[in-house]
Amino acid sequence: MPRPLDARALAALAANPGCKRRAVLDGAGVDKSALAAKLGSPAPFGQSQFAIVRGNSFEAKVKADGGRELLRLIGVEEPGEVSVPDLAAAGPEGRVARTALALREATGAGAWTLLDHPLLALEVAGSPVHLEPDAVVVHPDGGWTVVEIKSFPMIDGSADAAKVGAAARQAAVYVLALERVAARTEGARVAQSVLLVCPKDFSNVPTASMVDVRKQRSVTRRQLARLTRIDEIARALPEGISFDVVERTAEELAAAVECVPHQYAPECLAACELAFHCRARAREADAVEALGRSVRGELGGLTTVGAVLAAARGEEGDPEDPAVAALRRARALREEALAGVAACR
Amino acid sequence: MSLISTLARMEAVESGRAQPLATVRHRRLSARPLVLVPLTTAGEAGAPLGALVGTDPEEPRLLVVPQPRDRDLRFAFLADLAEEILPYVDSFTDVVEAAERNEVDPETGKKVKVEVELCADAPQLIVPSRAGIEYVRLLGRSTRFRRTAEQDPETPFPAPPRVPLLGRWLTHFGERARVPGSSLLLSATDLLNRHWATGQSSLEDQHLGALLAWIAPCDGEPGAEAALRAEVGRDAQGQLLCPPAGPATDPAFDNKLLAPAIERYDRARQSLGAAEDGESADTGLAELHGAERELRRLIASQLKPTWHSVWRAIELLRELPEGARVEDRWTRDRWSFTGHRDRIAAGEPPQPRRDDAVTAASKLAAREQAQGQLEAQEALDDPLVMAGRRLAGEAFSAEVVEVTMAWTESKRPAPRPLVTVRTDDRPHLAEKVKVYRSLDGKPQAAEFVRYEEDGSPLLRILDRMGRSREPAEGSVPEKGERIVWTLFEHDQRVGPKLPDPEETPWTHGGPPRADAVEPPDAVTPEDLL
Ligand code: SF4
Numbered sequence: 001m002p003r004p005l006d007a008r009a010l011a012a013l014a015a016n017p018g019c020k021r022r023a024v025l026d027g028a029g030v031d032k033s034a035l036a037a038k039l040g041s042p043a044p045f046g047q048s049q050f051a052i053v054r055g056n057s058f059e060a061k062v063k064a065d066g067g068r069e070l071l072r073l074i075g076v077e078e079p080g081e082v083s084v085p086d087l088a089a090a091g092p093e094g095r096v097a098r099t100a101l102a103l104r105e106a107t108g109a110g111a112w113t114l115l116d117h118p119l120l121a122l123e124v125a126g127s128p129v130h131l132e133p134d135a136v137v138v139h140p141d142g143g144w145t146v147v148e149i150k151s152f153p154m155i156d157g158s159a160d161a162a163k164v165g166a167a168a169r170q171a172a173v174y175v176l177a178l179e180r181v182a183a184r185t186e187g188a189r190v191a192q193s194v195l196l197v198c199p200k201d202f203s204n205v206p207t208a209s210m211v212d213v214r215k216q217r218s219v220t221r222r223q224l225a226r227l228t229r230i231d232e233i234a235r236a237l238p239e240g241i242s243f244d245v246v247e248r249t250a251e252e253l254a255a256a257v258e259c260v261p262h263q264y265a266p267e268c269l270a271a272c273e274l275a276f277h278c279r280a281r282a283r284e285a286d287a288v289e290a291l292g293r294s295v296r297g298e299l300g301g302l303t304t305v306g307a308v309l310a311a312a313r314g315e316e317g318d319p320e321d322p323a324v325a326a327l328r329r330a331r332a333l334r335e336e337a338l339a340g341v342a343a344c345r
Numbered sequence: 346m347s348l349i350s351t352l353a354r355m356e357a358v359e360s361g362r363a364q365p366l367a368t369v370r371h372r373r374l375s376a377r378p379l380v381l382v383p384l385t386t387a388g389e390a391g392a393p394l395g396a397l398v399g400t401d402p403e404e405p406r407l408l409v410v411p412q413p414r415d416r417d418l419r420f421a422f423l424a425d426l427a428e429e430i431l432p433y434v435d436s437f438t439d440v441v442e443a444a445e446r447n448e449v450d451p452e453t454g455k456k457v458k459v460e461v462e463l464c465a466d467a468p469q470l471i472v473p474s475r476a477g478i479e480y481v482r483l484l485g486r487s488t489r490f491r492r493t494a495e496q497d498p499e500t501p502f503p504a505p506p507r508v509p510l511l512g513r514w515l516t517h518f519g520e521r522a523r524v525p526g527s528s529l530l531l532s533a534t535d536l537l538n539r540h541w542a543t544g545q546s547s548l549e550d551q552h553l554g555a556l557l558a559w560i561a562p563c564d565g566e567p568g569a570e571a572a573l574r575a576e577v578g579r580d581a582q583g584q585l586l587c588p589p590a591g592p593a594t595d596p597a598f599d600n601k602l603l604a605p606a607i608e609r610y611d612r613a614r615q616s617l618g619a620a621e622d623g624e625s626a627d628t629g630l631a632e633l634h635g636a637e638r639e640l641r642r643l644i645a646s647q648l649k650p651t652w653h654s655v656w657r658a659i660e661l662l663r664e665l666p667e668g669a670r671v672e673d674r675w676t677r678d679r680w681s682f683t684g685h686r687d688r689i690a691a692g693e694p695p696q697p698r699r700d701d702a703v704t705a706a707s708k709l710a711a712r713e714q715a716q717g718q719l720e721a722q723e724a725l726d727d728p729l730v731m732a733g734r735r736l737a738g739e740a741f742s743a744e745v746v747e748v749t750m751a752w753t754e755s756k757r758p759a760p761r762p763l764v765t766v767r768t769d770d771r772p773h774l775a776e777k778v779k780v781y782r783s784l785d786g787k788p789q790a791a792e793f794v795r796y797e798e799d800g801s802p803l804l805r806i807l808d809r810m811g812r813s814r815e816p817a818e819g820s821v822p823e824k825g826e827r828i829v830w831t832l833f834e835h836d837q838r839v840g841p842k843l844p845d846p847e848e849t850p851w852t853h854g855g856p857p858r859a860d861a862v863e864p865p866d867a868v869t870p871e872d873l874l
Contacts, residue, residue: 044577046596049604051388153390155486156698202391202487266546276577283569291354292546298348305355312352326736330348333732340728341368 008045008271010131013124014169015271017223019263020233022272025243027127027230032273034245039254041280043273054204055151059134062149062197062206067114067137070147073197073208074137079112087118092130095119100181106138107188113138120177126229133174137195142187146174146194154198154207164211167196172216176224192217233260265293299323349733353542361567363541363559368729370665371539373528373675375469378659379433380405382473382651383480384644385592386413387599391487393422394594394603395644398429402656407648411610411640416502423488424505431507433468434514438686440465467675467682470518470530471659473553473590473651478532480592482519488512489695513695517685520696524712526674526719529682533658534590540665544568552576553654554587561661588647590654595647602643610636668726669786674719721835725783731829740831741770745822746801752814760816764804765797772832774802780830784809784820788835804830 009026016022025032036043062070067082083106089098099118106113115136121128135147148171152163171194182188193210200207241256242248248256257277264278264287272278282290286304289296300323302308311317312331317324353364377400384394392413397405406429410422444463447456472478489512491504518530538550543559545568550556554575559568578586584602585595594603613636617629700708724731724740734740743766752758774780774793781788791804811817822828 042577046600048387048594048596048599050386050599051596054388151388155390155483199390266548269548286358288355290546291351291358291544292548295351295354298351305358308352308355309359326348327352330352330736333736334349334352334729337368337728337732338365 006132008273010170010173011166012268012271012273014166014220014223015267016263016265017227019268019272020228021257021260021262021274021278023125023227023230024233024237024260025257025274026129027125027234028243030243031245035243035253035257036273036277038245038250039257039274039277040250041274041276043275045273051151058151058199058204058206059149061204063114063116063135067112067116069206070114070135070137070197071112073206074145074195076112082112082114083109084114084116087115092119096121096130100184103136103138103144103178103181103188104185107142107144107185109138110140112140120174120181122173122177122180122224124224125227125233126231131174131177133171136174136178143189143191144178144182145191146171146178147197148194149197152198153201154209155201157209159196159198159209164196168194168211168213168216169220171196171211172213172220175213175217176221263289265289266291267293298326302327347733347736349729349736350542354544357542357559357568358544361544361569362562363543363568365540365729366542367540367665367723367727369668369727370662371668371671371723371726372526372531372536372662373469373667373671373678374659374662375466375528378469378471379430380471380652380655380659381430381477381481382590382648382655383477383484383592384594384647385480386410387594387596389413391483392419393484393592395422395648396426397645397648397652398426400433402653405648405652407641407645409637409641409644411637412607412614420505420508423484423508423511427505427507427511430470430511430514437464437466437468437682441683462683464679464683464686467529467679469528471536471655472530472532473655474532474534474551476592477590478519478522478530481515481522481530485512485515485517485519486698489516490698509695510689513689514685516696517681521678521681523708524681525716526722527678527681527715528671528675529678533655536662537658540662543572545572549576553590553651553658557654557657561657588650590651591648598643598647603640606636606640606643610640612636668723670722670726674722717833718836721831721833724831724833725835731831734831734833735770735772735829738771738773739833740829741768741772742827742829743768743770743802745824745826745828748821748824751805758814760806760810760814760821762806762810762816762821763794764791764806764822765801766804766828766830767801772802772830774832778832779807780804780832781835782822782828782830783835789820791830 012022013026025035033043033045062073067084068079071079071082085102085106087095087098087102089095096119099115099120102113102115102118106115115138117132117134118136120131120133122131123129133146134149137145137147139145148167150159150163150167152159175190175192175194178190182190192214193212195208196211197206197208199205237259241259243253243256245253257274258281262274262278262281264275264282266279268275268278279290286306288299288303288305288308291305296303299308300321302311302317302323307316308327311324312327314328317327319325319328350366353366357364379398379400380402381396381398382405383396386392386394393410394413395407395409397407399405406425408422408425408429410418412418441462442465444461445458446461448459449455450457470481472481488504488508491509491512492500493506493509494500494503495506496509497503521527522530534551534553534556537556537560538547541560543550543556545555545559549572552572552575555572558566558571558575562568562571575587579597580586582601583597585597588598589595610633613629613633617626617633620626620629724734731740735742745764746767747765749763749765751761751763753761772780774796776793776795778793780791780793782791783789787809789809790807792807794803794805797803806821810820
């Protein structure tokens with residue numbers, strides 16, 4: 001049973017789309033936090049209860065008044081009747097179906113509808129994943145707008161660019177998932193801008209801004225299209241491999257994880273629960289990527305720190321190779337500067 | 346990352362110790378900096394939780410907001426913060442030196458020299474990390490529009506008297522921190538990262554504890570291990586051994602220790618409020634004090650390690666000699682400080698919420714110029730930085746092999762000596778490309794003429810040789826001399842040490858601002874600040 005991809009998993013997907021290890025674990029619905037803890041490198045992500053309380057109360061405030069507050073933020077003062085359908089259903093499949101039905105009904109209704117925590121499905125690497133946006137608003141003209149409610153502030157009309165970017169990437173995935181439903185719904189159209197709702201300045205009064213996510217949407221779509229199908233990755237794995245966090249021992253789990261190649265980069269640290277585990281592996285392997293993704297570019301075929309240093313010192317490597325030649329010059333210049341200063345002191 | 350710094354990182358990986366990225370210090374370190382370590386409440390924009398602040402590493406002042414949702418307590422915190430920061434700032438406003446500034450006379454349109462004051466030194470704020478710099482900006486924004494009872498007796502939630510002024514100064518520090526190379530407000534992580542390369546990525550370098558683990562490990566422990574402990578090490582209670590450098594706290598601290606302590610404080614306040622007789626009031630008060638003491642202890646436990654780390658960073662940086670051109674940039678900081686001092690004295694309103702288009706554009710231009718200048722100055726001050734420019738083909742070190750005198754063909758011939766040099770570097774030279782060398786601290790220009798048959802570049806010296814036919818003593822490179830030439834200009838500045846446009850107050854000819862007074866933020870009972 002796949003678990004819904006939460007915001008963090010989506011961020012990890014965006015931060016490191018090509019990582020097969022993450023893809024398999026997410027695809028298999030593994031609790032990566034529990035796995036990381038059992039591997040001895042617990043994920044550093046936690047949430048302060050202060051932030052949770054504040055986030056919940058803010059979201060409640062935004063959705064108050066039967067959705068009218070939210071529509072006011074869209075700029076509709078007199079929405080008339082706003083319907084807020086009940087989306088409860090048994091199991092994720094049921095909730096996805098219930099959401100699709102509610103969307104269809106709302107689209108034909110010619111009135112405003114607020115879907116509170118709908119559940120959407122999207123195929124990622126050949127397996128279905130579930131997504132739960134904060135809300136979707138259906139316009140009387142059949143337009144669907146994704147609503148993202150965040151608790152970082154919008155101060156003087158602008159919010160932290162990095163946080164807005166992350167929210168936009170997340171919302172773009174929802175747009176993609178909604179488009180699948182819209183394709184099967186007459187008269188439906190998914191807006192390519194999402195409504196980002198944040199507290200205004202230093203208050204908890206909501207304010208909103210439309211964020212164009214066309215770019216994020218097409219980037220994500222391309223990334224998703226390029227993903228290796230999980231079943232293909234899985235086929236390459238040894239028989240009987242299991243990520244059962246409860247049943248398996250730490251050693252078994254470590255061995256299982258090791259079977260799936262990782263693609264560690266420092267960006268993982270902020271996005272993936274397994275980051276400290278993969279970082280340790282990358283460092284053990286002396287991989288240059290542990291120092292940053294961009295490092296690879298200037299090093300040609302050299303992939304380990306040891307090989308780079310040996311090439312720079314002239315102990316290894318082909319001097320005709322431009323990367324090796326550049327390294328030797330870099331080292332010579334660096335040594336010259338340091339020696340000159342040491343001599344003066 | 347340039348290849349040279351990538352290499353330095355790899356050497357750090359290999360040796361387990363950070364490696365130098367600079368041979369001199371490229372930022373001013375005040376003899377008396379003010380260190381500020383703030384903490385904020387998770388999920389609340391700009392609701393401070395506490396801070397350590399002060400100029401004496403041994404005696405920080407601890408400020409705590411026992412219940413961050415309480416506006417009065419937050420105001421009390423800000424008033425205390427103002428009491429620490431403003432006297433420090435003020436101590437620099439009165440010591441001045443006379444300076445001259447070029448100004449355009451509004452009536453005649455002519456350039457005139459005006460006598461003005463320039464503060465002899467300026468305050469310096471040091472925070473732990475970049476997030477700390479952002480927090481200073483945020484505090485500035487949240488307080489500068491506050492109204493005091495004196496300004497507006499009708500204001501619903503009056504701020505303590507000096508708080509709006511604190512906001513204006515913090516805003517100024519925050520704004521100045523965006524100018525490359527300025528030193529009014531610095532973060533310890535940026536300072537360390539400018540001067541050392543660790544064996545980890547630049548993302549991990551934002552963690553002050555991990556960074557110091559590489560640069561100054563205790564007992565020579567390998568950097569990676571010490572850094573890992575700083576990142577994730579926890580005690581038996583599940584608390585981080587090295588608390589985050591703020592302003593955000595660790596969620597485990599919030600949930601396990603802080604939340605119960607705040608709850609206890611709230612309960613004590615309630616029971617004190619409900620006390621009906623002297624005796625229960627006394628018990629209530631004692632309980633309240635106890636709860637407050639506990640909160641202070643907890644918050645101090647999170648702040649102290651960072652406080653020491655920041656001072657440790659300062660100590661490490663003091664060991665490096667200051668770069669020769671740092672003084673020049675600091676003078677600009679002094680102008681910036683003096684300008685803001687004058688604005689406040691002239692009764693100008695607080696900085697607007699948003700810059701108008703013209704101001705925004707000129708700030709951007711000024712920052713770009715500052716960036717170019719910083720890059721040039723750092724290279725000139727530091728052979729290790731210059732090495733990076735040489736590798737990039739933007740500079741070259743060369744030996745003079747031949748000097749041929751030549752002159753211009755005008756009525757009063759001026760010297761234009763031709764200099765053949767030999768270099769192993771690979772500068773991007775092309776015909777008429779100008780190159781510069783530093784002559785007594787001033788740039789001397791030459792142009793590339795051609796490559797000689799053996800591949801040696803031939804340069805023609807263009808200036809700084811005096812007015813006579815014969816070049817002034819020492820102004821022409823001599824055979825055998827080794828000289829570093831740059832393809833970039835040394836002094837990317839127009840005019841003498843002028844303040845940046847943003848710093849020009851109206852009292853100094855700056856345009857009066859159209860947006861004279863901005864209204865204070867609207868306040869509602871739920872507002873956090
Ligand atoms: S931390 Fe590991 S599993 Fe997660 S995305 Fe990075 S490399 Fe993949």
